[in-house]
Amino acid sequence: MSETQPQACDLLIEAGFVVPVEPHGVVLEDHAVAVSDGEIVSVAPVAEARRRFRPARVVARPEGALIPGLVNAHTHNPMTLLRGIADDLPLKVWLQQHIWPIEGAVIGPDFVADGVALAIAEMLRGGTTCCSENYFFPDVQAAVYKRHGFRALVGLPVIDFPTAWAKSDDEYFDRAGEVHDAWHDDGLIATAFAPHAPYTVNDANFERIRLLSDQLDVPVHLHLHETAQEVQQSIEQHGQRPIARLDRLGLIDERLIAVHMTQLTEAEIRLCAERGVSVVHCPESNLKLASGFCPACALERAGVNLALGTDGCASNNDLDMFGETRTAALLAKAVAHDAAALDAFAALRAATLGGARALGFGDRIGSIEPGKQADLACVDLSALETQPLHHVVSQLVYATGRHQVSDVWIAGKPKLQQRELVDMDMAGLVANAKQWRKRIAAIRTS
Amino acid sequence: MSETQPQACDLLIEAGFVVPVEPHGVVLEDHAVAVSDGEIVSVAPVAEARRRFRPARVVARPEGALIPGLVNAHTHNPMTLLRGIADDLPLKVWLQQHIWPIEGAVIGPDFVADGVALAIAEMLRGGTTCCSENYFFPDVQAAVYKRHGFRALVGLPVIDFPTAWAKSDDEYFDRAGEVHDAWHDDGLIATAFAPHAPYTVNDANFERIRLLSDQLDVPVHLHLHETAQEVQQSIEQHGQRPIARLDRLGLIDERLIAVHMTQLTEAEIRLCAERGVSVVHCPESNLKLASGFCPACALERAGVNLALGTDGCASNNDLDMFGETRTAALLAKAVAHDAAALDAFAALRAATLGGARALGFGDRIGSIEPGKQADLACVDLSALETQPLHHVVSQLVYATGRHQVSDVWIAGKPKLQQRELVDMDMAGLVANAKQWRKRIAAIRTS
Numbered sequence: 027m028s029e030t031q032p033q034a035c036d037l038l039i040e041a042g043f044v045v046p047v048e049p050h051g052v053v054l055e056d057h058a059v060a061v062s063d064g065e066i067v068s069v070a071p072v073a074e075a076r077r078r079f080r081p082a083r084v085v086a087r088p089e090g091a092l093i094p095g096l097v098n099a100h101t102h103n104p105m106t107l108l109r110g111i112a113d114d115l116p117l118k119v120w121l122q123q124h125i126w127p128i129e130g131a132v133i134g135p136d137f138v139a140d141g142v143a144l145a146i147a148e149m150l151r152g153g154t155t156c157c158s159e160n161y162f163f164p165d166v167q168a169a170v171y172k173r174h175g176f177r178a179l180v181g182l183p184v185i186d187f188p189t190a191w192a193k194s195d196d197e198y199f200d201r202a203g204e205v206h207d208a209w210h211d212d213g214l215i216a217t218a219f220a221p222h223a224p225y226t227v228n229d230a231n232f233e234r235i236r237l238l239s240d241q242l243d244v245p246v247h248l249h250l251h252e253t254a255q256e257v258q259q260s261i262e263q264h265g266q267r268p269i270a271r272l273d274r275l276g277l278i279d280e281r282l283i284a285v286h287m288t289q290l291t292e293a294e295i296r297l298c299a300e301r302g303v304s305v306v307h308c309p310e311s312n313l314k315l316a317s318g319f320c321p322a323c324a325l326e327r328a329g330v331n332l333a334l335g336t337d338g339c340a341s342n343n344d345l346d347m348f349g350e351t352r353t354a355a356l357l358a359k360a361v362a363h364d365a366a367a368l369d370a371f372a373a374l375r376a377a378t379l380g381g382a383r384a385l386g387f388g389d390r391i392g393s394i395e396p397g398k399q400a401d402l403a404c405v406d407l408s409a410l411e412t413q414p415l416h417h418v419v420s421q422l423v424y425a426t427g428r429h430q431v432s433d434v435w436i437a438g439k440p441k442l443q444q445r446e447l448v449d450m451d452m453a454g455l456v457a458n459a460k461q462w463r464k465r466i467a468a469i470r471t472s
Numbered sequence: 473m474s475e476t477q478p479q480a481c482d483l484l485i486e487a488g489f490v491v492p493v494e495p496h497g498v499v500l501e502d503h504a505v506a507v508s509d510g511e512i513v514s515v516a517p518v519a520e521a522r523r524r525f526r527p528a529r530v531v532a533r534p535e536g537a538l539i540p541g542l543v544n545a546h547t548h549n550p551m552t553l554l555r556g557i558a559d560d561l562p563l564k565v566w567l568q569q570h571i572w573p574i575e576g577a578v579i580g581p582d583f584v585a586d587g588v589a590l591a592i593a594e595m596l597r598g599g600t601t602c603c604s605e606n607y608f609f610p611d612v613q614a615a616v617y618k619r620h621g622f623r624a625l626v627g628l629p630v631i632d633f634p635t636a637w638a639k640s641d642d643e644y645f646d647r648a649g650e651v652h653d654a655w656h657d658d659g660l661i662a663t664a665f666a667p668h669a670p671y672t673v674n675d676a677n678f679e680r681i682r683l684l685s686d687q688l689d690v691p692v693h694l695h696l697h698e699t700a701q702e703v704q705q706s707i708e709q710h711g712q713r714p715i716a717r718l719d720r721l722g723l724i725d726e727r728l729i730a731v732h733m734t735q736l737t738e739a740e741i742r743l744c745a746e747r748g749v750s751v752v753h754c755p756e757s758n759l760k761l762a763s764g765f766c767p768a769c770a771l772e773r774a775g776v777n778l779a780l781g782t783d784g785c786a787s788n789n790d791l792d793m794f795g796e797t798r799t800a801a802l803l804a805k806a807v808a809h810d811a812a813a814l815d816a817f818a819a820l821r822a823a824t825l826g827g828a829r830a831l832g833f834g835d836r837i838g839s840i841e842p843g844k845q846a847d848l849a850c851v852d853l854s855a856l857e858t859q860p861l862h863h864v865v866s867q868l869v870y871a872t873g874r875h876q877v878s879d880v881w882i883a884g885k886p887k888l889q890q891r892e893l894v895d896m897d898m899a900g901l902v903a904n905a906k907q908w909r910k911r912i913a914a915i916r917t918s
Contacts, residue, residue, distance in 0.1 A: 109860065113816060113866045147856055316810055316813070365566070411792075414908050417556045424789040427873050428873065459856070
């Protein structure tokens with residue numbers, strides 16, 4: 027070994043700890059990750075990596091833990107501009123008297139572009155490198171994610187009534203097709219169908235989605251079994267619980283990204299496991315809207331692929347995947363009546379590889395393995411708040427704040443360096459958010 | 473007014489927003505707080521305050537929200553040195569195979585002093601200015617809190633078996649009396665009896681505590697109805713639920729600081745309200761140990777004084793009162809099946825004035841009112857993560873990270889200035905924590 031010539035690489039990240047996520051349950055001390063052409067080429071002890079590689083750039087973080095970039099598997103990022111606009115209200119009042127009227131007045135390409143840009147900055151500063159987006163104007167979203175080099179699965183909305191995005195069923199599908207075609211071979215951006223929810227999409231539209239998602243080979247991203255009322259309403263209207271109805275329509279399969287899932291029978295959990303459905307658990311949104319408790323531990327133990335999402339900022343009110351992962355790990359124990367439920371390693375896996383698999387990106391991201399894209403986050407564990415460091419992954423899940431994220435890379439490109447955004451103008455983003463506050467305040471008082 | 477001479481004061485804090493907590497539900501824009509001799513002397517619009525006062529020092533935070541310092545109403549701060557040492561385990565395994573053996577090997581004045589110092593730094597950096605401490609060696613704790621100018625209610629432990637602190641019932645009470653006498657007229661430190669729990673303290677000791685707490689006029693700080701097992705065991709052993717047993721012993725009154733309270737009947741909630749019991753809700757600890765759900769909203773609506781605590785770092789794993797307040801506000805909604813439960817203002821009140829009242833400090837701290845001690849925290853809301861700023865208190869509770877705390881004062885003395893600890897050596901604290909990690913790792917492998 028020692029006689030071979032060192033191999034050139036673009037970047038060598040030397041970290042106090044590497045948590046690869048795959049294999050599961052492992053913390054590698056003093057390891058380095060070599061990156062070339064946006065891909066991870068090696069994970070090895072620092073001393074060995076220094077012999078084997080001739081990197082163009084070295085980043086040394088001796089007190090840092092390198093983890094896969096976090097995957098926010100369910101969000102509505104344009105709504106970041108509505109953060110905290112109407113809290114502590116019953117769901118109906120919140121939607122009908124606040125969110126919908128405001129959205130009605132502001133929605134459009136500008137609102138979507140500005141909200142997504144603000145969200146990207148927030149996500150990067152918190153170690154998130156990929157998200158599954160669910161909102162109107164996916165064409166605008168995709169362009170903004172691409173411009174900032176952020177990885178995203180962009181949802182193509184389908185809903186039974188006219189909106190600013192489309193006026194008819196045909197228009198929803200036509201526009202969906204256009205956005206899919208524009209991005210289907212992109213390295214960072216992919217698309218999914220995003221029927222809003224069982225109570226806002228009719229059977230014919232679900233059937234059309236099933237056909238097209240098969241044909242185009244894209245996932246289906248759907249709010250499902252979010253509340254008891256949703257289930258009850260479906261029984262009244264369709265004579266079936268939503269999962270049974272979707273099964274009849276052929277949608278309960280490995281393409282399905284089922285979001286929320288707070289109302290599940292044991293049979294439904296088994297069905298999801300058998301069919302390879304991914305469940306996106308959004309614990310903070312479920313708590314805040316009093317929707318119910320997703321049985322995260324039971325799902326995980328049944329073999330269901332579990333992912334985590336923050337939901338939108340109007341119902342959370344942040345895009346903090348560290349906070350969401352902590353809440354998921356804590357809540358799972360209380361819901362399962364078992365302090366060993368969803369342990370720190372399992373929670374971190376849900377926030378990374380689980381999300382990647384849900385989005386159909388499992389072969390590309392979600393773990394630190396050679397051949398995968400270098401979507402990485404480095405967390406500074408030297409802070410007083412994560413000392414003493416008895417257990418790296420416990421500290422990451424139960425004690426770390428997102429502001430401890432020091433560096434972020436997407437496909438090997440630096441996006442955050444020592445807490446500084448590399449290619450975004452933070453002051454400009456904040457100034458723009460303040461403009462939106464004024465504009466929305468004017469709408470509300472008019 | 474304009475002709476009167478300006479009045480001298482020590483400090484004028486000008487803030488973009490002042491959230492006084494009392495009166496409830498109020499946000500004062502562009503207000504200033506004047507401080508003299510450690511006390512708040514005025515809360516007034518900035519322009520008016522500039523006319524009325526001639527301050528020795530001015531601190532201007534135009535994008536900051538000034539709130540009362542947070543009160544952590546239940547913690548075991550020496551255990552900060554055990555942060556993350558054993559997570560994701562059933563309670564019995566956690567205590568018997570991990571926490572107790574490690575404590576047995578390390579407990580003593582050094583461990584207590586070093587753990588408390590680390591905790592004080594963490595609390596200050598997170599906007600907490602007062603805590604209710606519950607651990608052994610209260611003499612050491614009190615001295616460390618006093619040295620660092622931190623406000624604390626120090627628990628005087630009573631437990632039915634010998635520990636490093638005391639070997640017999642009499643020794644527990646003798647030492648309690650000594651610590652109480654040493655601190656009973658201090659401006660920052662006060663004491664409370666801290667019987668460990670109903671299942672570890674016998675009737676005779678509870679009776680002695682009742683007599684002495686009346687005589688000395690000090691609160692009683694007690695883990696109570698933490699788990700269903702505790703309640704069941706009490707029924708088997710005493711023929712009564714713990715609250716009923718304590719009522720028989722005369723302890724259900726306004727002196728009682730009842731911690732956890734996850735198992736409550738409606739009659740017990742009413743009893744607590746009638747008797748003026750304060751309940752300390754520790755949501756993250758309850759979730760992590762799968763103890764159950766405290767009915768925080770029902771307690772608050774019944775008129776019970778609600779406080780919040782982080783519990784110790786071995787079961788949380790941080791002293792983050794911003795995180796705890798957010799979790800309390802979120803969880804209360806799911807538990808009450810009501811998205812309007814424990815709103816942001818109510819949650820912030822529990823984290824400040826509720827805690828102050830529970831500890832018997834309600835006339836001194838917990839709100840920003842003239843005559844109260846100047847225990848204050850300023851939160852920088854200009855960060856991207858709290859923009860746009862549609863609602864100050866929603867942002868504080870649902871979106872703010874504790875690292876956004878810019879400044880902290882206790883009794884008017886600056887403790888944190890622009891994120892820097894004023895009189896603590898952070899590097900030294902971290903280095904010391906690392907030494908403890910090594911020492912504890914050596915114990916575990918020996």
